[in-house]
Amino acid sequence: MDEKKFLADEFEANRAHLKTVAYRMLGSRAEAEDAVQEAWLRLGRSNTSEVGNLGGWLTTVVARICLDMLRSRKSRREEQLDPPVHEKIADTAKSADPEREIVLADSVGVALLVVLEQLAPAERVAFVLHDMFDLPFDEIAPVIGRTPEATRQLASRARRRVQGTTEAPEAGIEHKKEVVRAFLAASRDGNFQALLAVLHPDVVFAPDATAARFGHAGALHGAQAVATTFNGRARGALPAFVDGGFGFIVRIQDQLRIVVKIGFDGEKIATIEAIADPDHIERIEYRLFDR
Incomplete structure (x- = not known):
């Protein structure tokens, strides 16, 4: 044919x-x-x-x-x-x-x-x-x-x-910025309880293959597992708007190496997506939070 x-x-x-x-x-x-x-x-x-x-x-x-x-x-x-x-x-x-x-x-x-x-x-x-x-x-x-x-x-x-399930009210921009800052501060300080406080119980952490090689775990589900992974980390992270949403970036020796997108469910962090593939990073738009 x-x-x-x-x-x-x-x-x-x-x-x-x-x-x-x-x-x-x-x-x-x-x-x-x-x-x-x-x-x-x-x-x-x-x-x-x-x-x-x-x-x-x-x-x-x-x-x-x-x-x-x-x-x-x-x-x-x-x-x-x-x-x-x-x-x-x-x-x-x-x-x-x-x-x-x-x-x-x-x-x-x-x-x-x-x-x-x-x-x-x-x-x-x-x-x-x-x-x-x-x-x-x-x-x-x-x-x-x-x-x-x-x-x-x-x-x-x-x-x-x-399905009409009741969710927490959607947080405003300023509140979400504070949540991102609180997450990074708790991560740097190794404050496990403070990390749990800003994470949704069903939070998902999803690194790409390159980010996983930087020492992150693979995909994780649940606040306990995600908080354990980030506890004591994020020392060089800077909070930023990422592709119109929220997240943070990590520079290593003045080079952008990791971009993380954060998604919210109400006032809690529900998704954390770590991107380190260089080709993908080049296509991402970001802007650091105002000090």
């Missing part, structure tokens, strides 16, 4: 699934169509001769496209061209096909889409791919640029919000 025809047939066979994935992430039919069309264009430009599961490959491509669109949407802070998803689905009387809209509302869930709109892009992608489409965290992690453990934590946080 001609390769182009084979790819076209496979794409058409997966189109409905891809549109569902994109719609669940974006909450907009128009944007979902755009994402699927972009996936088709990327398929035409890619060498897929060694791809064993084309459907899985396409799902990953669509997820990456949706993540980029969500991040762009958030950065622009503009209203979507489509009306809010709950308004679109509810207003079936104006639809060209009201029956189809009702079916769509039943399958997607108005309340779910409204809640998904409140999630951060990476949370949304991790939750949708894992909880709705059963992709393993090992496959989701490269899509959002996180480790599998950090991805698991993002999905867990998103799941709690979707």
